[in-house]
Amino acid sequence: MTKNELRILYKEKRQLLNDTVCRSYDEALLGDLQKMDWSGVNYVHIYLPMDGAKEPDTLGFKKWLEKLLPQVHFVISRSDFRNHEMIHYLWDExxxxxxxxxxxxxxxxxxxxxxxxxxxxxxxxxxMDQEGNRVGYGKGFYDRFLAKCSPTVRTIGLTYFEPVERISDVGEWDVRLQYCISPTRTYRFI
Structure with missing residues (x-):
């Protein structure tokens, strides 16, 4: 399937999930994030889940990592829809x-x-597919952003769904994930 076909299908699938299922999935995602090695990490970029979009929660992870490693800095972004770029800011009090x-x-x-x-x-x-290619919302913000990151950055996708076999229209500008966490397991693509 193409990215657009998958986008339509999985937006619908995600909207059909009830709040109890989403909370259960979020707990599973957090559990796998907690199993990862966070030593040596100073700056973590997270997204803020959109209300009504049923995106996997990142706030429980932030709260957990702040307790574990209080020296870690969290970064969030502002989107510039004129050029489809993201501007990143330290998230503090x-x-x-x-x-x-x-x-x-x-x-x-x-x-x-x-x-x-x-x-x-x-x-x-x-x-995502079995190669770590992802389907987002289709504007390319994250692909542009990730292409500018250091080659040593660790990219971790969060999804409520297992991978599809293949995304048929992956482009040369698409940035593959290194890891993706679903409610049932963590996938490693590197």
Whole structure:
């Protein structure tokens, strides 16, 4: 299937999940994140789940990692829809957030963080294939962002679904994930 066909199908599948199932899946995702090695990590980029989109939760992970490694810095992004780029900010107690016109909670400013400073990026997605190619929302924000990161950055996708066999229209600009966590297992693509 193509990315667009998969996007339509998996958006619908995700919307059909009830809140109890989503909470159960989020607990499973968190459990697998907790099993990963976080030593030596200084900057972690996370996404803020969109209300109503039933995206996997990242806030429980943030709370857990802050307790485990209080020195870790969290980074979140603001989307520039004119050029489909993301601007990254340190997320601290001074960060002011607002919902943009697309329903995404974003920082309105703060301390900028360059992509090459990031050690780990948690990546939102709808579904991935068995090679680590992902289907997102179709604007290419994350592919552009990940292409600018250091070659040593660890990319971890979070999804409620198991991989499809193959995405038929993967492009040369698409950035594969290194890891993807589903409710049943962690997939490693490196």
């Amino acid at each position: 001074h960060t002011v957030l607002e919902v943009n016109k697309w329903g995404i909670l974003e920082p309105i400013g703060g301390c900028l963080v360059e992509e090459n400073a990031l050690d780990v990026v948690l990546v939102p997605l709808l579904v």
